Amino acid sequence: MGFRISLLSFLILFSVRSNCFAQHLSPNFNAAEYGELLKLAERSRDTPWTKVKSSPPVDCELVYRSPETGLVNRWDLWKRKDNVGIISIRGTNGTAASWLENFYAGMVPAQGVVKLNDSTTVPYKVAEDSRAYVHAGWMLAVAAMGPEMIQKINEYYHQGIHEFIIFGHSQGGAISFLMRSYFQYAPGLPKDIVFKTYASAAPKPGNLYYAYDFDFICRDGWGLRVVNARDWVPETPFSLQTTRDFNTVNPFTDIKGALKKQKWPVRGALNYMYGRLDRPSKRASRRMQRVLGNFAYKRVKKILPEYQQPDFVASHNYTPAGTPVILHPVNGYDEKFPFDGKNIFIHHLPETYRWELEQIYHIEAH
Numbered sequence: 516m517g518f519r520i521s522l523l524s525f526l527i528l529f530s531v532r533s534n535c536f537a538q539h540l541s542p543n544f545n546a547a548e549y550g551e552l553l554k555l556a557e558r559s560r561d562t563p564w565t566k567v568k569s570s571p572p573v574d575c576e577l578v579y580r581s582p583e584t585g586l587v588n589r590w591d592l593w594k595r596k597d598n599v600g601i602i603s604i605r606g607t608n609g610t611a612a613s614w615l616e617n618f619y620a621g622m623v624p625a626q627g628v629v630k631l632n633d634s635t636t637v638p639y640k641v642a643e644d645s646r647a648y649v650h651a652g653w654m655l656a657v658a659a660m661g662p663e664m665i666q667k668i669n670e671y672y673h674q675g676i677h678e679f680i681i682f683g684h685s686q687g688g689a690i691s692f693l694m695r696s697y698f699q700y701a702p703g704l705p706k707d708i709v710f711k712t713y714a715s716a717a718p719k720p721g722n723l724y725y726a727y728d729f730d731f732i733c734r735d736g737w738g739l740r741v742v743n744a745r746d747w748v749p750e751t752p753f754s755l756q757t758t759r760d761f762n763t764v765n766p767f768t769d770i771k772g773a774l775k776k777q778k779w780p781v782r783g784a785l786n787y788m789y790g791r792l793d794r795p796s797k798r799a800s801r802r803m804q805r806v807l808g809n810f811a812y813k814r815v816k817k818i819l820p821e822y823q824q825p826d827f828v829a830s831h832n833y834t835p836a837g838t839p840v841i842l843h844p845v846n847g848y849d850e851k852f853p854f855d856g857k858n859i860f861i862h863h864l865p866e867t868y869r870w871e872l873e874q875i876y877h878i879e880a881h
Contacts, residue, residue: 539597540678540711542736544840546876548680549741551575552713553865553872555593555603556684575601579667585631585659586616586652586818588690592667600676602664604694606685612818617686617718619652619815620752621808621827625696625725629658632821637662641696642721642728648828649693649721650752651808653686655815655822657693664694665703678709684865685748688717692729692738692836699732712738712837716863718751719833722760726836733837740837743871745844745852745862753803754833757796803831842871 554572572593579592587610593601607613625647626640637658641649668679681698683691695712698704712733717740720729729738742749808827815822852867861867873879 538678538709539595539599540680540709542711544736544739544741544838546872546878549713549715549840550869550872550878552601552603552680552682553684553715553869555591555601555682556606556687556715556865559589559591559603559605559608578671581660581663584663585656586612586619586815588613588616588656588660590660590664592671594671594676598676598678600668600671600679602668602679602681602694604660604681604683604687604690606683606687613686615811615814615818616652616656617751618807619650619655619811620831620833621651621804621811621825622648622722622830622833623651623654623825623827625649625721625728627825629655629825630821630823631655631658631819639697640700641693642725643700644724644728647721647725647728648830648832649725650689650718650833651825651827652811652815653690653693653720654825656690657697660690661694661697661701665698665701668698668704668708672705672708677705677707679711681710681712682715683713683717684715684868685717685863688714688740689720692717692720695733695738696725696729710737713741714739714837715741715865716743716746716748716868717837718748719754719835721834721836722830722832723834726834729836730838736838738837739840740835741840741842741868743842743844743862743868745848745867747859748863749835752807752831752833754831755796755800755803756832757800757830758793759797759800760830760832800829800831804829807831842868842875844871845874847874 551572554570574596575593577591578594581590583589587608589605591603593603595601607617625642625644629637629639631637639654639658681691681695691712691714695710698710804827812824848871851870852861854861
């Protein structure tokens, strides 16, 4: 009898412990989950397009709000009752510094160091591939917020939270991509943490090789990009592909050698035509780096005097990342959200994303 009671006690204890660490997050898009996340974005309260219009989030409490760092970046940590932590990254907040972060779009290597000031240097890695490049402004934001996020994740991990959602809308969505990548390669995080990323209305965070890396580490539905098909913001930054942006093995690697094999009249014509196509794109790429990299850096330097200029790369080939979830406008959308010639962010608002979510997935997200 005593053995049976002991065995029963062990099974009950094992069952309780197993339930404590049961996984609550699942891969792929969850419309109800995303609807609740949109409510968190609106509760940043100080972005120009997130005035609180929805009901409070269900079964969720705010446990930490960060100070403003970097170019006026901020993030919140929410805790769901099912023991899931939610990192909600604020989007553009309307200040000049916050907008400058978006326009600071020169590309930098996906591995390097960000020197924020004379006493704060943050090494980072957001992709394995040395050809992966990312947005300089949003990488600055990752360096400014990332170390504290890791500290908080570890703190709540020891309290039993082993699953985290990384979420952001607009600029916050772009930073969410890079932050998820930063967590993947940063030392000091437990390996059994489950991360799920929702990048909502997010611009493009880096080049094709960065996107390949993000999509690989978040494969099978753990890294999502939610886009309103009318929204122009996810189409930014400007992107330009040159022959330098292709994989190492490509027909342009030895184009001059290939052309030399042609007879003279044909060789001359092809050389001329190829140069007319190749040189303008490379000039345009250099110009973008000069304006959106070097020139923008001088503006950033006025706000962060000790911030050190990064090593910009000769590329501007931005591309989307993440598994796409397209909220395509359905009947009645254009009548409900008309463009009046001035409201250029009408299709970027969480309100429009929520309305489409309700119509397409037949849920109540108010």
